Amino acid sequence: MLDINWRPDRNSPYRLNIQIVNFIKDKIATGEWPVGFKLPSQRTLSEIFCVNRSTVVSALEELAAEGLISGNAGGGTKVINNTWTLMSINHSHNWLPYISSGLHQTNQNIMQQINQAEFQPDIIRMGSCEPSPELIPNKMIQGVLKKLSKSMASLGYEEPKGNIHLRREVCTYLKTIGIEADPSSVLITSGVLQALQLISLGLLHTNSVVYVEKPSYLYSLRTFQSFGMQPSGIKLDEEGIEIKELVDRHRRRKGAMLFTIPTFQNPTGSVMSLERRKTLVDACDRERLPIIEDDVYRELWFDEQPPQPIKAFDNNGLVLYIGGISKNLSPGLRIGWIVGSEKVIERLADIKMQTDYGTSSLSQNVTTELFSSGLYYQHNDIMRKNVKIRRDVALEALKKYFTGIGTWNIPRGGYFIWLKLNEGISMYQLFTKALSRKILVHPGDLYEFHSDQYLRISYSYASLNEIDYGIKTLSELVAEQIF
Amino acid sequence: MLDINWRPDRNSPYRLNIQIVNFIKDKIATGEWPVGFKLPSQRTLSEIFCVNRSTVVSALEELAAEGLISGNAGGGTKVINNTWTLMSINHSHNWLPYISSGLHQTNQNIMQQINQAEFQPDIIRMGSCEPSPELIPNKMIQGVLKKLSKSMASLGYEEPKGNIHLRREVCTYLKTIGIEADPSSVLITSGVLQALQLISLGLLHTNSVVYVEKPSYLYSLRTFQSFGMQPSGIKLDEEGIEIKELVDRHRRRKGAMLFTIPTFQNPTGSVMSLERRKTLVDACDRERLPIIEDDVYRELWFDEQPPQPIKAFDNNGLVLYIGGISKNLSPGLRIGWIVGSEKVIERLADIKMQTDYGTSSLSQNVTTELFSSGLYYQHNDIMRKNVKIRRDVALEALKKYFTGIGTWNIPRGGYFIWLKLNEGISMYQLFTKALSRKILVHPGDLYEFHSDQYLRISYSYASLNEIDYGIKTLSELVAEQIF
Incomplete structure (x- = not known):
């Protein structure tokens, strides 16, 4: 009894x-x-x-x-x-603090300056995590429009989870990377940021502790923090997030979930090993700790495919998997997806309906056609080659201008180099000076509080000449502060 | 001193x-x-x-x-x-209750049933406020796609406020209805529901009192209430909202804003008179009460144009004006707009960037082309004629089947007839019985608490035959309950 x-x-x-x-x-x-x-x-x-x-x-x-x-x-x-339903907020009072006053004020100011500067036409954008216009396959999309101009279905509202044809195509794609999913377990979102917002709204409480890699892109997201998330950073080693630290922390703090970018991580560019992925799922399963896997850079690999997603090793619906086409094809279509257990997906779909009543039907139709025609897959091959050229130019420039000033990783895919300076400097000063010389770069403290030694160099947007010039100028500005 | x-x-x-x-x-x-x-x-x-x-x-x-x-x-x-900036939440603690437990539980259940039923293929949809697929100009949109397939700009992210060409076209359109606005005062949104969500997130506090017409569409919006809005209903007379009651209430309750649908109101179909619009702006100006004007049904007039928007009489930036193309052209493009004073628009644009990083660039390009080619304006003429035919069929059916059971208004535009039954009945029972006979209709208590005498009949989606059949069946079900 x-x-x-x-x-x-x-x-x-x-x-x-x-x-x-x-x-x-x-x-x-x-x-x-x-x-x-x-x-x-x-x-x-x-x-x-x-x-x-x-x-x-x-x-x-x-x-x-x-x-x-x-x-x-x-x-x-x-x-x-x-697991998931326990985090639901259906029947408890929930209070979402919208903007927490004072917290990370400096970061917020920098983010606002970045957002404004990104739309200045003459700026060299080495902070963006979006593809340069020349990387976006405009001719290909125009071809799809031409086809749809003959045969498109009526543009009414779509089902809550998104266009069924698109969800089927996403499932077909997911199979190629090791994920077996049914269309009913897929929610189409307006890009990946919305996916994160829906998860915050639907599954997190105020003050929910979310474990993140340290450093992590999530620190730069005001949305997530605005809704009350408390990030708790877990160290990365060579193979990925340190599982012992994660488990120890979780036993003390009872976090709500783990957010990870295992593949070509933002900002470090690192890749979690296959072994670590498997061990992580097992550990999180034992600890009943759900995982958000952000996998938007996956298709941007250079020489060999990265390990299968963590989701591929998830037998118990522990992982909410996020993907999309913004990084490897077109940000402007605003198409992303969340894959998870059906109950969770239904809840998130319900919240999405209350938020914007669905994603552009036109964008969904175009993306469906990109998948079903095979153009999506063909394009990825071209994209990988072009992004690799950019990476090589960035690495070349770093070698020329930063040898003796800093060290860096060699990314095997994705958009980022995580540059470590040999000495700490004022990141805000560097950011401001760079901006006055028309160079936009992300200081490392956007991704890790109080970090004064790191810069995230993105090679996805600036032209090849600009990448070289930008890295040269940054090295001069860093040298000014150090010496 | x-x-x-x-x-x-x-x-x-x-x-x-x-x-x-x-x-x-x-x-x-x-x-x-x-x-x-x-x-x-x-x-x-x-x-x-x-x-x-x-x-x-x-x-x-x-x-x-x-x-x-x-x-x-x-x-x-x-x-x-x-006015506006006083409602800002920049520096005060704000708590957004996400789902208020228990509140309007019945309505929520009905809303969920409605959302599910709407995607059943064989249902007769007399509850929808969206155009039937046959009203959406697919050939026209396909023509635009063909044109864009030759000349579209790159599909990257757009500026925070939205594509500048689209914002210019929206301003040109606004001029035709009496609103002078600059593109910097316009924010493109992913439909009108998102516009309301951004306003809730950006400008309202928990427990903010929002004055609404009684009855009002706003009561049916879980989003708005989820974020803590307290609707406070103000009676409508023949000319629109009763200003004396509004002012008296406001002096006691200090509400945050007034939400109004002055033109072809949802659910009553009523139109605020020109005189009342002018008086309302003056009164709200004196009381420092900002106005949200939801004007999405404007272009759906039948015999004569409705009075100019309230916004046209607003000299002090008191009115946030919401419009879009979902009702008169295509819901699937997900394009709406908010027009207001630049400071407010900037704040809302900032929140939008944190929410979904902008609206589909493709949808924005298509809508720009619809406006600039003049197709938008041409289409409205056709749309008006077609919707009027539907209204007439609905009125005819009401006359046949509801004479002696209820009374109703004759809408001069928009999608709705507000049917008043001569006696109160159980709305939930009627709704459920109708659903079991494959008819989806919105009971009036979605729009006004404890109302047991009203039904909102929408003639926008069902076919002409279905409208007749649906109204006939409803009259039988009502008669069963009354007699």
């Missing part, structure tokens, strides 16, 4: 059934009631909680609707799930 | 300068310090508040940056603005 001392509080502003739902969620979340655990009968629960049986029934119905328990009159009610 | 007893609290978690900013905002908001009011000198303020002069300077700089005050060393500092 269970020993439960808790009873719902009749003076609480929450209704009794909601209090019971939250109590049981706690039991499941902490693992006290594991998957397979058989709940006491409705009658026993109503005695333990000192409430009417109808109150217990209503609480159990809610837990069943959220996919946490399942039962029938005969065999009793059992716990069937213990 | 001013009599100020207040001092910042050194034990508060807010920094002193922030407390001073909020104190002064309060003075401006209440009208105690009106536009033109000269603030005490920095030295005097630092004595009054018992803080360093640098703290006062920092507070005044913030207020100036928000556009509330302006000053120079010589002439002193004056209040220059007293």
Whole structure:
């Protein structure tokens, strides 16, 4: 017999059934009631909680609707799930602080300056994580438009999860990288940033601790932090995030999820090893820690394909996988996707409907055609070659101008070089001086608080000449501060 | 000399300068310090508040940056603005409750049932506020795609406020309906629902009171309420919202803004008179009550153009005007716009960048071309004729089947007939029974709490035969409940 001392509080502003739902969620979340655990009968629960049986029934119905328990009159009610739905915010009060005053004020100012500078026509953009206009396959997209001009379906609203043809094509693509998914487990989003916003809105509480790589792109995202996320950085070694540190931290802090960019990470460009991916899924599975896998740089590999996504090794619906075409094809189409367990995807789709009533039907039609015609796959080959040329020019320039001043990695794909200066300097000063010389670069402290030794060099946007000139000028500005 | 007893609290978690900013905002908001009011000198303020002069300077700089005050060393500092920026949430703690537990549970359930049912292929959709596929000009859009397939610009990210060519075209269009606007005062959004979401996120606090027409579409929007808005309904008379009631209520409740659909209102189909529009702007100006004008049905007039938008009579940047092409052209392009004072638009654009990094560039290009070619204007003429035919069929059916059971308005434009039953019935029961007979209709209590006598009949989506059949069936179901 269970020993439960808790009873719902009749003076609480929450209704009794909601209090019971939250109590049981706690039991499941902490693992006290594991998957397979058989709940006491409705009658026993109503005695333990000192409430009417109808109150217990209503609480159990809610837990069943959220996919946490399942039962029938005969065999009793059992716990069937213990991850995603526990983070749901359906029945607890949630408060999303929109802009936290004062926090990371400097970073925010820099981000605003960056956003403004990016639209100055004469700026050298070495901070962008978007493809240069010359990398975007305009002729190819124009060809698709021509085809659609003869045969496109009506442009009404799409289904909540997105155009079914596109979702099928995404599933076909996912299969090529090792992920088996059904279209019902895919949500089309307006780009990857929206994917993250939907996850924040739908699955995180204020002050939810989210483990991130250290450094990580996530630190630069005001949205995520605005909605109350607390990033908690985990060190990276040669093979990826350090699992022991992650697990130790999680046992102390009970974080809500892990956010990782295992492939061509932003900002370091590093790649998590195959072995580490497998170990990570196993560890997170044991710890009941869901994973957000941001995989938008995957197709931009140079010499060999990166390991399969973490999602490929996920047997229990632990991983929410994010992808899209903004980095390797066209940011302007604003097409991304989230792949996860169906319950979670449905919840996120519901929130998306409340947010913008779906992604551009035209963009979805064009992207469907890009996939189904095979053009998407052909284009990736060209894209990889072109981005590699850019990387080589950047590496060449670093060798010329930064030898003795800093060290850097050689990225095997993606857009970024993580430049470590031999000495710490004022990043804000460097950023401002560079900007006054029309060079936009991201100081490392956008990705790791209090970092004064790193710069993220992006070679995706600036022209080859600009990359050389930009790195040369940066080396002069750094030298001014050091010597 | 001013009599100020207040001092910042050194034990508060807010920094002193922030407390001073909020104190002064309060003075401006209440009208105690009106536009033109000269603030005490920095030295005097630092004595009054018992803080360093640098703290006062920092507070005044913030207020100036928000556009509330302006000053120079010589002439002193004056209040220059007293509306939008006061609602800003830049420097106060804000908490956005995401889903309020229990609130309007029934409505939410109905909304979910509606969202699911809308994608059943065999359903008769008399609840939708979207155009039927046959009303969407597919050939026209295909022609535009063909043109763009020869000449489209690169599909990268767009500027935060949206494609400049599109914003210019929107301004040209706005001029035809009496609104003078500069492209810098226009923000392109992913449809109108996103416009409302950005306004909630950027300009409203939790528990902000928003005055709405009674009944109003806004009641059916979970998004708006999820973010903490408290709707406060104001009665409509023959000419529109009752201004005396609005002003009286506002003096007691200090609402944040008025949300109105003056033209072909959702759900009643009513039109605010020209005179009332002018009086409303004047009254709101006096009361410092900003207005959100939702004008998405404007182009769907039948016999004569509706009065100019409220925005046309707004000399002080009091009105945020929302428009788009989802109702009269294509929902699938997901293009809407917000027009307002530049400061507000910039804030909303900033939030949009954090939300989805801009609207589909392809959709924006297509819409630009629709406007610049004149096709947009030509299409509206056809659209009006077709929607009018649908209205007439609906009116005919009502006459046949609802005479003696209910009364209704004759809409002069838009999509809706607001059907009043002679007796109250269970709306939920009617909704469910109708659904079981494959008819989707919106019960009136989605738009006005506890209403049991109204149905919103939409004639935009169902075919002409379906409209007749649907209204006939509804009359049978209503009769079953009454008699």
